[in-house]
Amino acid sequence: MDKLFFDTNAPMADLDRVDGRAKVTGAAKYAAEYDLPGMTYGVLAGSNITKGTITAIDTKGAEKAPGVIAVITHLNAPKIPGYDEGTNPAKGQTGGKGLRIFNDNIIRFNGQPIALVIADTFERATYAASLIKAQYNKEAPHTDLVDAMKTDKPLEGQRYNEVVRGEKDAWKGAPVKIESTYIMPIHVHNPMELHATTVRWDGDDKVTVWEKTQGVKSTQQSVMQAFKLEEKNVQVNAQYVGGGFGAALRTWPHAIAALMGAKKTGKPLKLVLTRPQMFTLVGYRPEAIQKIAIGANTDGRLMGMMHEAAAITSTYEAFNEGLVKMTLQLYACANVTTKYNIYQLDVSTPTWMRGPGEATGSFPLECGLDELSYALKMDPIELRLRNYAETDPENGKPYSSKFLKEAYELGKDKIDWKRRNPEPKSMKDGEWQVGYGMSTGLFGAFRGQANLAAKLYADGTLLLQSAVSDSGPGTATAMVQIASDAMGIPANKIRFELGDSSLPPGPTQGGSSTTSTLGAAVSNACVTLKKKLAEAAKKSPVFGGDVAVESLDFSKGELSLKGDDSKRLSYGDVIKGAALSSIDVIENAVPNPAMQKYSAYSYSVHFVRVKVHPLTGVVRIDKIVTAADAGKIVSYKTAESQMIGGVVGGLGGALMEEGVIDHRYGRWVNNNLADYHVPVHADVPHIEAYFVNKPDPVLNPVGSKGMGEIALIGFAAAVANAIYHATGKRIRQLPITPDKILEANSI
Amino acid sequence: MTNEHEDDVLRAAHSRRSFLKRTTAAAAITLAPAALVKAAEDKLDEKGAEYFEKLPLQIEVNGKPYSLQVEPRVTLLDLLREQLHLTGSKKGCDYGQCGACTVHVDGQRVLSCLSLAVMQDGKKITTIEGLQNGDDLHPMQEAFIEHDGFQCGYCTPGQIMSAVACIREGHAKNDADIREYMSGNICRCGAYPNIVDAIKDVVKKGGVK
Amino acid sequence: MIPFDYARPATVGAAVASINKDATAQLIAGGTNLVDLMKRGVMSPQKLIDVTRLPLKEIKEANGIIRIGALALNSEVAENETIRKALPLLSQALNAGASAQIRNMATVGGNAMQRTRCPYFYDTVMPCNKRQPGTGCSALKGYNRMHAIFGASDKCIAVNPSDMCIALAALEATVIVAGAKGERRIPILDFHRLPGDNPAKDNNLQKGEMITAIEVPVNKAFAKNSLYQKIRDRASYAFALVSVAAALDIKGKTIQQARLAMGGVAHKPWRLTTAETFLKGKEATVANFQQAAALALKDAKSYGHNDFKLTLAPNTIVHTLKTLTGI
Structure with a gap:
């Protein structure tokens, strides 16, 4: 079977998404879709300037407009207790404080909310918000990274120190070397669901929030901190989340505004961002300008690498990510120097976006390797294999599992790499130039802590509960699959409840760790369930007293004695026999301490075949193969969808996505889905996703590693490399639109 | 005598604004109960304002007739979601750039975010909630589940409404055709290949009604 | 959106009279461009005249000329057998525009009236002479990747975004308009204008005029190639x-x-x-x-x-x- 190329023993998990029916019928409810009696609508008005102070704000027109209930600005905003104590309601990555909405008159970025208008209908609130007029003391905006690199000093601190492994500048002495600068613009998550918060206060100290969030518990914590509330009095719901890609990892200022507004009016309130607001109020992947230099011996062994990155952040927070980490981690190279610089500009704070750090850093690294392969006249896969890391180059630790070689082989075979003529500009299909390109992606395989409740009922059904939310990958489906495999219970008899902060605390969905973290909890819970079942079965005459759990088989959804399956008992009968209504387990799964001895990463290998039209510069990707080492695949169907989805995101970044700010005004120019292009159906060919599907034996009991990030990481480089192969043009700036192809010289 | 130029099928809404501009106009007086006229003259009484800003609207949604009063600026999408609480039709951009709000009006797929509700007077609307037959899913809904044509599910109702129309229009002849005629429906999770598979499967199994 | 009045006239005469009488009134058909512009505050008519129910949808061929009613939908025209055979260029251009849903809403007349997609026109904050005469052209020295290379002025370098009109220009179509003084015929190339000193004006439609049809001459040789x-x-x-x-x-x-x-x-x-x-x-x-x-x-x-x-x-x-x- 193609799909499980390397592990023919693994069961073919082909479970339909457990929430599929709700999603295809419109029954699935997202944050803005709860109808509460007396609902009011909140709309944010944004600043027209980029930097300065508000000197006057006229809210009279809005207040008098029909249906308006309240207008909140910095002049009359209720106190947020968390603000005064200096805690940060919108918890940032590192350094600085999240924007404390309506806390002062300072404008820090264009579009910063200056007022919240609350009215009885959406139309009236929207219209009234347009009547807010502010006067400003305006200062010149500073939003251009290129300018900043000339005039500003980057932030200093441990995170930004130069890292030197081995000998600095070793690459310079290599017989074969490349040195290039790569540019990546701002990318914006743009999940299809607009960020939304629905709030209902029940008194002064108790609140229910329906929020678009990738972590119901983290949102709950943020609300508790901001408003000084007890955990039991803050209920956060996120049953369905319409995509996140990182944009819903934080509790953003608009959610605090919604809480503030509903508290002030005493009425339930719904606040939905507009699509343009999605470009300034919920983060983005920061623009980056990166230098890469790689030197190798004539046999292709890397002698030295240098990676220096410059990226942007806001003036009020120092957002940073592992931009240059991959260069230290992927290849066996003794001499590596990295430097990461961030510049504070008059923009809103960036945030993690799918493949944070590596998605940006892999572009120069994996294009650099490609450049080097041509300089060496060596196959790019061969070059990578010659520098294959058998232990983690950063710390010398062994890998808990690594099947990257297998992924290279798998992808190479499926794309039919042998058809590639190594000579650039040598392959054609009619008028079109044809090129093959590949790249590698890597992301740390993590596991956090998760709590889970499991209840096995007398009717044989199993209920699993954890306070996580699922922004799309299919968490509930994967967890049901794990439980079904472990307990032998058909999937349709297992329910996974999530999206509710009152359930046992689960992880935030980010960093490709949900299946690893939560799957471990499900797996452990099933182990405990089996023990409890065996214990309860003592009371049954079937097994005649004590029966060790090890001697029982659970694979058929019942207890049967190994070697004598005439002795069997259904789960329901065990429970009833013990005079119970259910067997309950509360599991707290923590990371495996044995992992301290190991390093763990997931890997992807992307292969693309592109066609480039030389006259018009149009690029079409006509074949995509992506192969991953993501540990054991728990739920094949959703896993494949996640890989495909990440690739589509990568395709957008490679060919069309670019956030544009007009630096004269510091204002966004293309903050909507007509001008900020994301891929449409016509851009995307059939995509083949393959998995090595070998379990990681240490990370977690399921054997899975992460997948969400590696699906995208490296893809842009694969496309750029294929375009070089097709045209002989090395495009080092994304997105690779027709103009760049036409204007680039062959090299 | 009615002025020829005012010979509207539906009378113009006399908004509070234009009403206040010409409070003596006989036409407006005849429209409004005296108390409301007084209220309007006394400035901005909420109820009066509301009366003058709303227009009657008769529509059928998923086979059910509705007799409504709506402001002319209410879009079909906001009417469905906020007033009729049919939240299956999604707001992804509100500017006609993503297709999440796709519904059928008299059998044709359109964007409800760019459709003013008052302009749909007398029309039949079908939303995702009206696609299935009782408990039986529409073949397209089944195919989306089988082929995993979604992840987060937010664009899904729009994709499905569009896919049903795509086949009905005869625009699902081959992969390229499907991709082109489905390009008005953006999926940020990137489920496109699976959606194309779902549509092909429905075509293969005999298409849609 | 600002609150506005809404009327649905029964005849072309009544529609024309409405826009003649009220300077703040605007015709609406598919609404795919106008509703978008109204949501963003770029256009704020105080009254919308809904013309979608007027009998201007017919597509018919007579004496070597195809007459397309102004309210024929983009999709109806693109799929129409007569058009596909005699004017394949028009059919292709229409199908190259927007999406299937939008083509099901947008009309031929509305397409000819669609406004530029210049981002500075669409934003109500940055200067734009087309949106707010006299404020300046932000695109001139700004982000002008999509902008004009022909016939621009230092007041405006925006482009017309229509695909349909490009085909109509090649096919030498004529725009038929109704006004208070009766019908007028405008060759498509004289319908839209260059920005010059008055970029706020997209076309040469006079105040109170309304497009009722487009006429396209049939040329069999062109239809083949x-x-x-x-x-x-x-x-x-x-x-x-x-x-x-x-x-x-x-x-x-x-x-x-x-x-x-x-x-x-x-x-x-x-x-x-x-x-x-x-x-x-x-x-x-x-x-x-x-x-x-x-x-x-x-x-x-x-x-x-x-x-x-x-x-x-x-x-x-x-x-x-x-x-x-x-x-």
């Missing part, structure tokens, strides 16, 4: 970087007559008359196509981000003619 090529940043559902509408009358290898128009390059559909004249009587060869393209670009001027159009435009002309002639 025509092609609409659109180059854009993604494969579909995007506005043109440049587009070319080409129709050729060829006998043997000799071009008897050529029609060429470009989109994405000017404030109006841009006819390439110099190139057409050059091609007349010439053989269909790549060299001739290249020369024609070079002639077409003679007066082009770029503004920085759109410099690439000076290469992309002639290349697309050559590509279109090559594809059309199979050379």
Whole structure:
């Protein structure tokens, strides 16, 4: 079977998404879709300037407009207790404080909310918000990274120190070397669901929030901190989340505004961002300008690498990510120097976006390797294999599992790499130039802590509960699959409840760790369930007293004695026999301490075949193969969808996505889905996703590693490399639109 | 005598604004109960304002007739979601750039975010909630589940409404055709290949009604 | 959106009278552009005159001319058998625009009236002479990747975003309008205007006039040899970087007559008359196509981000003619 190329023993998990029916019928409810009696609508008005102070704000027109209930600005905003104590309601990555909405008159970025208008209908609130007029003391905006690199000093601190492994500048002495600068613009998550918060206060100290969030518990914590509330009095719901890609990892200022507004009016309130607001109020992947230099011996062994990155952040927070980490981690190279610089500009704070750090850093690294392969006249896969890391180059630790070689082989075979003529500009299909390109992606395989409740009922059904939310990958489906495999219970008899902060605390969905973290909890819970079942079965005459759990088989959804399956008992009968209504387990799964001895990463290998039209510069990707080492695949169907989805995101970044700010005004120019292009159906060919599907034996009991990030990481480089192969043009700036192809010289 | 130029099928809404501009106009007086006229003259009484800003609207949604009063600026999408609480039709951009709000009006797929509700007077609307037959899913809904044509599910109702129309229009002849005629429906999770598979499967199994 | 009045007149006369009487009134048909602009506060009519129920949907052919009612939907025209046979260029251009849903809403008349997609026009904060005369043109020295290379002024470098109108320009269509004083016929090339000193005005429609139909002459030779090529940043559902509408009358290898128009390059559909004249009587060869393209670009001027159009435009002309002639 193609799909499980390397592990023919693994069961073919082909479970339909457990929430599929709700999603295809419109029954699935997202944050803005709860109808509460007396609902009011909140709309944010944004600043027209980029930097300065508000000197006057006229809210009279809005207040008098029909249906308006309240207008909140910095002049009359209720106190947020968390603000005064200096805690940060919108918890940032590192350094600085999240924007404390309506806390002062300072404008820090264009579009910063200056007022919240609350009215009885959406139309009236929207219209009234347009009547807010502010006067400003305006200062010149500073939003251009290129300018900043000339005039500003980057932030200093441990995170930004130069890292030197081995000998600095070793690459310079290599017989074969490349040195290039790569540019990546701002990318914006743009999940299809607009960020939304629905709030209902029940008194002064108790609140229910329906929020678009990738972590119901983290949102709950943020609300508790901001408003000084007890955990039991803050209920956060996120049953369905319409995509996140990182944009819903934080509790953003608009959610605090919604809480503030509903508290002030005493009425339930719904606040939905507009699509343009999605470009300034919920983060983005920061623009980056990166230098890469790689030197190798004539046999292709890397002698030295240098990676220096410059990226942007806001003036009020120092957002940073592992931009240059991959260069230290992927290849066996003794001499590596990295430097990461961030510049504070008059923009809103960036945030993690799918493949944070590596998605940006892999572009120069994996294009650099490609450049080097041509300089060496060596196959790019061969070059990578010659520098294959058998232990983690950063710390010398062994890998808990690594099947990257297998992924290279798998992808190479499926794309039919042998058809590639190594000579650039040598392959054609009619008028079109044809090129093959590949790249590698890597992301740390993590596991956090998760709590889970499991209840096995007398009717044989199993209920699993954890306070996580699922922004799309299919968490509930994967967890049901794990439980079904472990307990032998058909999937349709297992329910996974999530999206509710009152359930046992689960992880935030980010960093490709949900299946690893939560799957471990499900797996452990099933182990405990089996023990409890065996214990309860003592009371049954079937097994005649004590029966060790090890001697029982659970694979058929019942207890049967190994070697004598005439002795069997259904789960329901065990429970009833013990005079119970259910067997309950509360599991707290923590990371495996044995992992301290190991390093763990997931890997992807992307292969693309592109066609480039030389006259018009149009690029079409006509074949995509992506192969991953993501540990054991728990739920094949959703896993494949996640890989495909990440690739589509990568395709957008490679060919069309670019956030544009007009630096004269510091204002966004293309903050909507007509001008900020994301891929449409016509851009995307059939995509083949393959998995090595070998379990990681240490990370977690399921054997899975992460997948969400590696699906995208490296893809842009694969496309750029294929375009070089097709045209002989090395495009080092994304997105690779027709103009760049036409204007680039062959090299 | 009615002025020829005012010979509207539906009378113009006399908004509070234009009403206040010409409070003596006989036409407006005849429209409004005296108390409301007084209220309007006394400035901005909420109820009066509301009366003058709303227009009657008769529509059928998923086979059910509705007799409504709506402001002319209410879009079909906001009417469905906020007033009729049919939240299956999604707001992804509100500017006609993503297709999440796709519904059928008299059998044709359109964007409800760019459709003013008052302009749909007398029309039949079908939303995702009206696609299935009782408990039986529409073949397209089944195919989306089988082929995993979604992840987060937010664009899904729009994709499905569009896919049903795509086949009905005869625009699902081959992969390229499907991709082109489905390009008005953006999926940020990137489920496109699976959606194309779902549509092909429905075509293969005999298409849609 | 601001609150506004709404009326649905029963006759063309009543609709025309409404917009004549009330300067703040605006006709609405598909609404795909107007509702969008109203949501963003770029246009704020105080009254909408809904013309969608007027009997202006018919597509009919008589005496070598196809008359398309102004309210025929983009999708209806694109799919119409008569149009597909006699005016395939128009059908192709319509299908190259927007999405299936939008084409099901947008009308032919509305398409001709659609406004530029210049981002500075769409934003109500940054200066724009088209939106707010006298404030300046932000695109001139700003982000002007999508902007004009022909016929622009220092007041405005925006482009007309229509695909349909580019085909109509090549096919020499006529716009029929109704006004208070009766009917008027405007050749498509005189319908849209260049920005000059008054970029706020997109076209030469007089106050109180309404498009009722478009007439397109049928040319069998062109119908056999025509092609609409659109180059854009993604494969579909995007506005043109440049587009070319080409129709050729060829006998043997000799071009008897050529029609060429470009989109994405000017404030109006841009006819390439110099190139057409050059091609007349010439053989269909790549060299001739290249020369024609070079002639077409003679007066082009770029503004920085759109410099690439000076290469992309002639290349697309050559590509279109090559594809059309199979050379």
